[in-house]
Amino acid sequence: MKAGSNLEKMLTAGHFAVTGELGPPQGNDAEEVRHKASYLKGIVESVNITDNQTAVVRMASWAACKILIDEGLEPNYQMVCRDRNRLALMADILGATALGIKNVLCLSGDHQRFGDHPEGKNVYDLDSVQLLATFKKMRDEKKFLNDKDLEGAPELFIGAASNPFADPFEYRVHRLAKKIAAGADFIQTQCIYNMDKFREFMKQTVDMGLHEKCYILAGITPMKSVGMANYMAKFVPGMDVPAEIVQRLKGVDKKDQGAEGIKIAIEQIEEMKEMEGVAGVHVMAIEWEHRAKEVIEGAGLLPRPTLD
Amino acid sequence: MIIGDSKPLEEILEMIEGRDKVLVLGCRGCVTVCNVGGEKEVGILASALRIARKKEGQPPSVEEMTIERQCDPEYIEELAEVAEEYDAIVSIACGVGPQFVSERYPLVAVFPGINTTFMGGATEHGVWVERCQSCGNCLVHNFGGLCPIARCSKSLMNGPCGGSASGNCEISKDVPCVWHQIVDKMAAMGRLQELETVWPNKNWLTSRDGGPRTRVREDLKQ
Amino acid sequence: MRLQYPTNVRVIQLPCSGRVDILHLLRAFEDGADGVYVAGCMEGDCHFLTGNLKAARKVEYVKTVLSELGIEPERMEMFNMSSAEGPRFAEVAQEFTQAIKELGPSPVPAAQAA
Numbered sequence: 229m230k231a232g233s234n235l236e237k238m239l240t241a242g243h244f245a246v247t248g249e250l251g252p253p254q255g256n257d258a259e260e261v262r263h264k265a266s267y268l269k270g271i272v273e274s275v276n277i278t279d280n281q282t283a284v285v286r287m288a289s290w291a292a293c294k295i296l297i298d299e300g301l302e303p304n305y306q307m308v309c310r311d312r313n314r315l316a317l318m319a320d321i322l323g324a325t326a327l328g329i330k331n332v333l334c335l336s337g338d339h340q341r342f343g344d345h346p347e348g349k350n351v352y353d354l355d356s357v358q359l360l361a362t363f364k365k366m367r368d369e370k371k372f373l374n375d376k377d378l379e380g381a382p383e384l385f386i387g388a389a390s391n392p393f394a395d396p397f398e399y400r401v402h403r404l405a406k407k408i409a410a411g412a413d414f415i416q417t418q419c420i421y422n423m424d425k426f427r428e429f430m431k432q433t434v435d436m437g438l439h440e441k442c443y444i445l446a447g448i449t450p451m452k453s454v455g456m457a458n459y460m461a462k463f464v465p466g467m468d469v470p471a472e473i474v475q476r477l478k479g480v481d482k483k484d485q486g487a488e489g490i491k492i493a494i495e496q497i498e499e500m501k502e503m504e505g506v507a508g509v510h511v512m513a514i515e516w517e518h519r520a521k522e523v524i525e526g527a528g529l530l531p532r533p534t535l536d
Numbered sequence: 537m538i539i540g541d542s543k544p545l546e547e548i549l550e551m552i553e554g555r556d557k558v559l560v561l562g563c564r565g566c567v568t569v570c571n572v573g574g575e576k577e578v579g580i581l582a583s584a585l586r587i588a589r590k591k592e593g594q595p596p597s598v599e600e601m602t603i604e605r606q607c608d609p610e611y612i613e614e615l616a617e618v619a620e621e622y623d624a625i626v627s628i629a630c631g632v633g634p635q636f637v638s639e640r641y642p643l644v645a646v647f648p649g650i651n652t653t654f655m656g657g658a659t660e661h662g663v664w665v666e667r668c669q670s671c672g673n674c675l676v677h678n679f680g681g682l683c684p685i686a687r688c689s690k691s692l693m694n695g696p697c698g699g700s701a702s703g704n705c706e707i708s709k710d711v712p713c714v715w716h717q718i719v720d721k722m723a724a725m726g727r728l729q730e731l732e733t734v735w736p737n738k739n740w741l742t743s744r745d746g747g748p749r750t751r752v753r754e755d756l757k758q
Numbered sequence: 759m760r761l762q763y764p765t766n767v768r769v770i771q772l773p774c775s776g777r778v779d780i781l782h783l784l785r786a787f788e789d790g791a792d793g794v795y796v797a798g799c800m801e802g803d804c805h806f807l808t809g810n811l812k813a814a815r816k817v818e819y820v821k822t823v824l825s826e827l828g829i830e831p832e833r834m835e836m837f838n839m840s841s842a843e844g845p846r847f848a849e850v851a852q853e854f855t856q857a858i859k860e861l862g863p864s865p866v867p868a869a870q871a872a
Contacts, residue, residue, distance in 0.1 A: 309690075310690070314737065336690055336692060336697045336698075337690075338699065338706070339689050339690060339699070339706060339707045341689075341707045341708075342706075342707075350690070352690045352691045352692070353737075353740065354737050355690065355691075355692040355693055355694050355695070356692075356694075356697070357693075357694035357734055357735075358693070358694065358734075358735070358736065358737045361734060361736065361737075362737065373737060389698065390698070391698030391699075394696065394697070394698045394699065394700045394701060395696070395700050395701055395702060395703060395713070395716055396696070396700075396716055396719050396720065399696070399719045399728075399731075402728075402731065402732065403694070403695075403696070405732070406694055406732065406734055409732075409734055410694075410734045418698055465698075465699040465700075465701050465706035466698045466699050466700065466701050466706065544826065545823065545826040545827060546826060576781070579781045580780055580781055580784060580823075583781060583784040583785055583788050584784060584823050584826075584827060586788050587784065587787055587788050587827055587829070587866050588827050590788070590790075590866045590867060591827065591828070591829065591865045591866050593867075596788075
């Protein structure tokens, strides 16, 4: 065991894992974090806590992680390279693990030009691959990047993201391989809608044997409406929403579109369960935490297996 | 070369307000080549400033001068006789110019007439693109001759990130994803496997992050 | 043809409208011209292929400079006409003069010596 987190234990035991996601508030309301977390308690192994997602300032990810721990949930601490240099990244992971955080997800981060402070200066001292290598070094070699010994090394289950739908497609699996080589223990993918393309991506992944070197969790985000589907298709970079998904949502009454979106998500998970190389799903019910249970339950993933 | 962009006239007029005798000082270096600070642009800016002053009924005393380089003391010296006659010198060289001029003539008010934007080149007449960030440790040969530090919006050494779409960067459809270009180029050269290397964290000491830089060549020093 | 056009129009001949320089146009305003226009050949008919198109872009540039200086950009225009169209030349001269008269004198006083 690297960190002994629920997520790690569940994956190591060979169970099909489920993770959730929670975006901290644009303010310091701890109650909002607790409220959102209450919907995810008991239905997922761990919950990703986003880090200034879409470059919009929110409550610090580590702080929201701590609130989850206090509520009896397990967080996945997301960290982006946009806002911190190597000093701050290493300091924060030491602080986070001291608070009991065991899972981390290393990301480059959306460019701040998208966000609410586009005039800001970005950092990108490290990139996401280098961040993985940094944390692996801190954990395995018990050393800082400068090779000095740590007085107490972090025990971490280290994660990375992969977007099978970004370009160039043929290179995606090679970048995944780089992340695994750098230190990723688990991978969570971008939201998947184009199943054909994802199947092709997984085939390449399995052919390269990458699924044996790390656990791959497929990203699932239920569509709330046709509007959301159109928005994702047109405005979210690297998102692939096939026309059939939009058509299917359009085919039902507006009030039933959410239910249809959940139904699509459930069908996707059913397929993921059978797909070679997929070790679990990452359910990102964005600002829809209260419906996450319907998706997970609908896919026959409840109750969650108990661990010894 | 160093690429620049003219400052808005309004900003320059505000800088020189109340200063009667003005010199617009051009440079025959980079800014001449990128059509922003050479003799021609000195003429245009000086003419515009005179128009503005005449319009306000002020003495239009705006003179013109262009020197070989504003980043070399020997050429700055050419101003020695005249510099202190002016109430303002508007330098339209890169950011080096106004500093060298004001260091040499500390009593004269020196103003920057252009914004220095980046180090790059012209892809066609009238179009300039950024190519270098002067990180102090060139690695472009490892990336198909393309610089990920200067040309990737996130300076990723292990790209492309998940925001690369249809050959473009996530920040804008007008910005090519250099990592997409790197992958294509390396593939075309049959060197794709070289990108499997995980590039370790970069040493930014040679970059601006290491503090202001000075370069000394003992063999050339006098 | 002995066509009449306003006597206030001072013609400066160039081999091609593309030869006009931003500086020529600005200097005219600096010396107190109330309006300046460039008469170029019809688009597509440039003997040097793109001279008149380049002139049009320089005219646009000068318009932006005038705007920045708080001077009506309409004081600077580009007209395309064929060299075989004498009457059109006279007509443009009249129209532009009329338009400038409506704008009134330039806020830049004419050069003292003139």
